[in-house]
Amino acid sequence: MIDIVILGAGNVASHFIHAFSQSQDINISQIYNHRPESLRDFSDFETTKEIDKIKTAEVYLVCIKDDKVQKIVQSINQPQAIIAHTSGSLPLLKTSNRDAVFYPLQTFSKDKTISFKDLPICLETEYESDFKVLKKLVHALGAKPYAVSTIQRQELHLAAVFVCNFVNHLYHIGHEICAQKNLPFDILKPLIKETADKINFKTPNQAQTGPAIRHDQTTINRHIQQLDNPNYQEIYRYLTNSIQKSNE
Ligand SMILES: NC(=O)c1ccc[n+]([C@@H]2O[C@H](COP(=O)([O-])OP(=O)(O)OC[C@H]3O[C@@H](n4cnc5c(N)ncnc54)[C@H](OP(=O)(O)O)[C@@H]3O)[C@@H](O)[C@H]2O)c1
Numbered sequence: 001m002i003d004i005v006i007l008g009a010g011n012v013a014s015h016f017i018h019a020f021s022q023s024q025d026i027n028i029s030q031i032y033n034h035r036p037e038s039l040r041d042f043s044d045f046e047t048t049k050e051i052d053k054i055k056t057a058e059v060y061l062v063c064i065k066d067d068k069v070q071k072i073v074q075s076i077n078q079p080q081a082i083i084a085h086t087s088g089s090l091p092l093l094k095t096s097n098r099d100a101v102f103y104p105l106q107t108f109s110k111d112k113t114i115s116f117k118d119l120p121i122c123l124e125t126e127y128e129s130d131f132k133v134l135k136k137l138v139h140a141l142g143a144k145p146y147a148v149s150t151i152q153r154q155e156l157h158l159a160a161v162f163v164c165n166f167v168n169h170l171y172h173i174g175h176e177i178c179a180q181k182n183l184p185f186d187i188l189k190p191l192i193k194e195t196a197d198k199i200n201f202k203t204p205n206q207a208q209t210g211p212a213i214r215h216d217q218t219t220i221n222r223h224i225q226q227l228d229n230p231n232y233q234e235i236y237r238y239l240t241n242s243i244q245k246s247n248e
């Protein structure tokens with residue numbers, strides 16, 4: 001049984017709390033959050049808003065916003081414990097004896113359930129023995145551990161911003177365009193699903209279709225005219241150029 005303390009009560013922390021609490025091999029001994037209001041959902045657990053009252057545990061999982069991680073890690077006065085943050089972009093902090101990274105490569109929103117089965121979790125530790133402990137945590141979730149260096153993780157995080165956050169913003173633009181013409185966004189969902197599925201069979205570049213790759217300039221010009229938001233026109237032009245340059 002591994003005793004862990006989870007720091008944070010946001011998107012990532014909530015999912016970890018729920019998933020670890022299903023495991024026989026993990027005991028969540030406490031949850032810390034700076035604002036007690038955010039701890040209300042976790043009344044089944046011991047909680048605290050005082051960083052100097054956190055309990056002794058084997059692992060501290062810091063699921064706090066990136067800008068505050070360093071400060072929180074420095075405040076955890078547990079030199080014998082593994083202190084792992086969950087950020088894709090922060091380095092191994094080297095502020096405690098046994099710093100580590102436990103970065104789940106997934107998008108988490110509090111109110112959306114998620115399966116941890118085979119979910120990639122990128123691990124980085126100072127010591128091999130700590131890596132083994134974190135691997136046990138990953139297996140307790142049914143997830144998949146990956147040994148990933150800081151530089152590799154930062155590149156993965158960058159790639160993830162393109163394939164998740166930017167793609168999601170493009171969904172938002174599509175959603176707006178549909179709403180303006182009284183069309184249901186649902187009509188686009190089979191297309192969205194097939195676009196995601198196709199990359200299991202082809203590289204993204206091989207899978208590309210549409211006016212940009214065909215150089216259908218009349219259609220491209222008409223699309224730009226159809227857009228009344230200059231910001232979206234600029235995005236359309238940038239992406240069209242990028243698709244065309246990737247295929248020169
Ligand atoms: N969301 C994702 O999809 C995702 C995926 C992988 C990794 N991550 C990483 O996981 C970590 C947490 O992300 P998240 O999405 O869970 O963020 P979040 O939902 O915004 O939660 C952030 C947490 O930080 C706390 N916090 C905010 N300001 C603070 C302060 N001044 N001092 C101490 N604590 C403070 C928040 O408490 P209050 O809400 O009570 O203010 C909350 O518990 C980040 O490092 C992020 O990069 C996120």
